[in-house]
Amino acid sequence: MSVLDNFFAGDKLALAKIISHIEDNGEQLPQLLPRLYAKSGHAFRVGLTGPPGAGKSTLVDMLAKKYHGVGNSVGIIAVDPSSPFTGGALLGDRIRMQNLTQYENIFIRSMATRGSSGGLAASTGEVAMAMDAFGQEIILIETVGVGQVELDIADSCDTTVVVLVPESGDSIQALKAGLMEIADIFVINKSDRPGADYINSELNMILESKRRKSAWAYPVVATQALNNIGIDELQTLIDNHRQYLTSTDNIDWHRRRKAATDLRRIIGMELREYIAKHILTENDLNIYVERILSGESNPYQITAEIIKSLNRDRS
Numbered sequence: 629m630s631v632l633d634n635f636f637a638g639d640k641l642a643l644a645k646i647i648s649h650i651e652d653n654g655e656q657l658p659q660l661l662p663r664l665y666a667k668s669g670h671a672f673r674v675g676l677t678g679p680p681g682a683g684k685s686t687l688v689d690m691l692a693k694k695y696h697g698v699g700n701s702v703g704i705i706a707v708d709p710s711s712p713f714t715g716g717a718l719l720g721d722r723i724r725m726q727n728l729t730q731y732e733n734i735f736i737r738s739m740a741t742r743g744s745s746g747g748l749a750a751s752t753g754e755v756a757m758a759m760d761a762f763g764q765e766i767i768l769i770e771t772v773g774v775g776q777v778e779l780d781i782a783d784s785c786d787t788t789v790v791v792l793v794p795e796s797g798d799s800i801q802a803l804k805a806g807l808m809e810i811a812d813i814f815v816i817n818k819s820d821r822p823g824a825d826y827i828n829s830e831l832n833m834i835l836e837s838k839r840r841k842s843a844w845a846y847p848v849v850a851t852q853a854l855n856n857i858g859i860d861e862l863q864t865l866i867d868n869h870r871q872y873l874t875s876t877d878n879i880d881w882h883r884r885r886k887a888a889t890d891l892r893r894i895i896g897m898e899l900r901e902y903i904a905k906h907i908l909t910e911n912d913l914n915i916y917v918e919r920i921l922s923g924e925s926n927p928y929q930i931t932a933e934i935i936k937s938l939n940r941d942r943s
Contacts, residue, residue: 632663635762640735643762647737650754653901661754665890667761671703672870675785677771677810682791683817684770686853687862689727692734694863695766701733703759703767705752707740735764753784753893782810783889786882787869789862791815792831794823808834812844813865819850819858844872907934 634642646664649656674691676684685706692702728734737755756767771781782788790811814831816824828848835846847865851858873882908916919925 632660636667638763643735643758644737646758647755650751650758651739653751661757664754664757664761668757669760671756671760671764671767672787673756673767673769673785674787674789674866675769675771675781676789676791677781678791678815679793679796682793682796683853684791687789687791687815687817687851687859688768688770690853690856690859691768691863691866692728692766693731694859696731696734700765701763702731702735703756703762703764704728704734704736705755705759705767705769706736706738707752707769707771735759735762753890756784783893786873786886787812787866789813789815789866791817792827793818794821794827796827812846812869813862814846814848815858815862816848816850817853820852820855824850843877844869907938 631642631645635646646660649660654660676688678684688704688706692704695702728736737759739752739755752769756769759767769781769785788810790808790813792814794816814835816827816831818824819828828850831848835848838846849858849861849865851862853859872878916925916930919930920927
């Protein structure tokens with residue numbers, strides 16, 4: 629049997645190999661991804677993001693156990709920052725979630741951002757699709773805690789959970805234009821710390837205008853993940869948001885949004901690869917840089933020349 633046959637037969641080792649092939653941009657990827665896509669579209673994706681130290685990993689750990697406890701198979705994607713020098717990652721989330729390996733229907737994959745500018749690795753969408761095609765019903769995606777550049781998670785998930793801590797209170801206004809705009813659910817974790825009531829009140833005050841424009845309530849929930857406090861309520865809110873998205877009024881919009889997101893992401897990836905191979909090779913780049921440094925040209929003019937050349941080839 630091939631790796632793909634074993635994958636569709638439910639072999640976790642085959643799933644791990646498929647994911648590695650995706651991350652490494654393997655040569656069989658053009659044939660593999662369409663087959664995975666045809667089998668996907670059933671899982672519900674939940675993204676958790678927020679500043680470093682907010683307790684996202686612990687929340688993912690607790691949620692995974694909750695969903696497993698009600699009979700769901702769970703996939704976890706924990707994205708860790710890459711070293712800018714080696715490209716490797718500490719993969720600390722895998723270490724912290726070792727206790728989940730005892731559960732048969734929970735599959736954990738740690739990924740490195742590998743230079744991706746946002747909080748997600750470039751291939752996160754494809755890895756989630758592989759887990760979906762494998763049959764994982766709930767996929768939990770934890771992003772690198774790097775702040776507002778994590779906005780790409782909103783396009784990769786069905787429900788986005790922004791995790792804050794009481795110490796985030798002073799920075800809520802700064803977050804408003806970024807993380808505040810993408811969240812479906814807000815979590816104040818470590819809510820036993822001083823300042824929890826203040827950030828709760830401030831969040832609810834800021835959210836009033838959003839709530840008036842939407843049928844969704846944009847709830848705020850207080851948790852203490854280490855003590856398993858508030859996790860049931862958080863799970864209920866996630867399930868409620870899923871029902872909201874799949875209601876009669878929203879299901880068509882939700883499906884169209886997901887399809888458009890997939891198309892934009894895939895075209896973007898293919899274009900970047902095409903440009904790197906055919907338009908902006910290392911040799912081409914060096915030539916352009918020399919033109920810029922000599923004062924013969926500038927980045928804007930060179931970009932315009934490239935676009936003009938592409939349009940001419942197209943016509």
